[in-house]
Amino acid sequence: MTPSHDQHQASGGEPPIDADLLLSRAVAGDRGALAEVRARGASDPSILEELAMWQADELRLARLGRTLDARADRVELPRRGIVGGRQSRLGWFVAAAIALAWFGQSLVPGVRDSRSTAQQQASVAGLGAGFTTADEAFDAYVAKAREEGLVEGEVAPPTLLRSRELTDGRGFEVVIVRQIIERRVSPEIYRVAPMGETGRLRQILVRPRTETVQ
Amino acid sequence: MADFPNSRPPTDAPTNGPTDARSDATGHDEVLSLAETRLFARAADGDREAIAEVWHANRRWIAAVLAAHAPRASDIDDLIQEVAATLVAKCRHIRDAASLRGWLRVVAVNAARMAGRSSAIERRSLGLFAGERGRGSAGIDRAAADEARETLALIERLPPIYAEPLMLQATQGLTQRHIADLLDVPETTVETRLARGRRMLRQLASECDAASGGHSTPSASARTATERTHAP
Numbered sequence: 001m002t003p004s005h006d007q008h009q010a011s012g013g014e015p016p017i018d019a020d021l022l023l024s025r026a027v028a029g030d031r032g033a034l035a036e037v038r039a040r041g042a043s044d045p046s047i048l049e050e051l052a053m054w055q056a057d058e059l060r061l062a063r064l065g066r067t068l069d070a071r072a073d074r075v076e077l078p079r080r081g082i083v084g085g086r087q088s089r090l091g092w093f094v095a096a097a098i099a100l101a102w103f104g105q106s107l108v109p110g111v112r113d114s115r116s117t118a119q120q121q122a123s124v125a126g127l128g129a130g131f132t133t134a135d136e137a138f139d140a141y142v143a144k145a146r147e148e149g150l151v152e153g154e155v156a157p158p159t160l161l162r163s164r165e166l167t168d169g170r171g172f173e174v175v176i177v178r179q180i181i182e183r184r185v186s187p188e189i190y191r192v193a194p195m196g197e198t199g200r201l202r203q204i205l206v207r208p209r210t211e212t213v214q
Numbered sequence: 215m216a217d218f219p220n221s222r223p224p225t226d227a228p229t230n231g232p233t234d235a236r237s238d239a240t241g242h243d244e245v246l247s248l249a250e251t252r253l254f255a256r257a258a259d260g261d262r263e264a265i266a267e268v269w270h271a272n273r274r275w276i277a278a279v280l281a282a283h284a285p286r287a288s289d290i291d292d293l294i295q296e297v298a299a300t301l302v303a304k305c306r307h308i309r310d311a312a313s314l315r316g317w318l319r320v321v322a323v324n325a326a327r328m329a330g331r332s333s334a335i336e337r338r339s340l341g342l343f344a345g346e347r348g349r350g351s352a353g354i355d356r357a358a359a360d361e362a363r364e365t366l367a368l369i370e371r372l373p374p375i376y377a378e379p380l381m382l383q384a385t386q387g388l389t390q391r392h393i394a395d396l397l398d399v400p401e402t403t404v405e406t407r408l409a410r411g412r413r414m415l416r417q418l419a420s421e422c423d424a425a426s427g428g429h430s431t432p433s434a435s436a437r438t439a440t441e442r443t444h445a446p
Contacts, residue, residue, distance in 0.1 A: 020410070023409070024408050024409035068278060075295050077298050
């Protein structure tokens, strides 16, 4: 077909129907077009062969459609929209998401604490009771340790080790390292130093200086 | 939802031709039923169930649009997921319920084009179809997966303006009027593009058959994403 042909069609004229247009209508189920093809086939058998090939293509597309449908049907709505997120960029995305979530919690005082309800905090006193998840227990530990001055903070952002998509459609498995900065008081510490000609490392006890020494 | 687009699953013998398309309705209001309008409005208000219903009713033709526009380097599963995520994230910004389908199409087309620009994306769309047999989750056998892969490779060689209406009609059973509404072009244009698309597909299939001695290997000569982007 030529552009002039298109313009002619669009203008509402009635030229002889282009063979491609006729075949296209026929394979799409237009009975009138199908009858016209059969009529033309009486004098030009090649158009019938062409129709058969076009119908075969149509069937092929229909089967492709079923495959695509199956793929589309497997995709359920995510709980939250992730604009621009793609599995192939998953590593960066997860890292960024973790970092954002972390900084969000760090920069907004009370966000983390607010998640610990009064009931949860109450259970900290008797550790082990009232936690339904490990996260709750961990959060309770951090909150309690902050109160006691044992925890100074958490290294942000967590380090992403690896991630993968779960095959059952539940989401993604993300393996990260969370590091807690703790402050402990110890009556003595050891430092390691090479000793003797062999240079073998040995522990040397270090005690705090007494008031007398100071 | 009303008869657009998935109330009538595509069959091996499509029955909705141009004649049906011209005669079943005349106005856009009839396409977008009152129930749909209300559903879209609920979705725009952030109603989770409504959004899910909108997604279920539209995801198949969205997959067809993605297949028509996506370069072969892209992962159609990822793209479908991306459109779903965008629907959840941004459907509240849709103030005109009637434009929701058009917006979904634009989201899908943009996602496919972005995938074409990204050089980091693994080339696995075609492999995924073959990979179906390993999962067995969709009941797609190996022969069907192979044929789907080959057919998709042919579609990828068509310029998107011809591939998209062809995919929407041949795989989803959309009428010319519905396709025209979705693409925002006259029906006559859709009909012309359908005829040209089918003719091009036939020629490509013949070339592949001739090149392989009867066994199609369309992926061997598939056009690149860049070529598709600049197609007429």
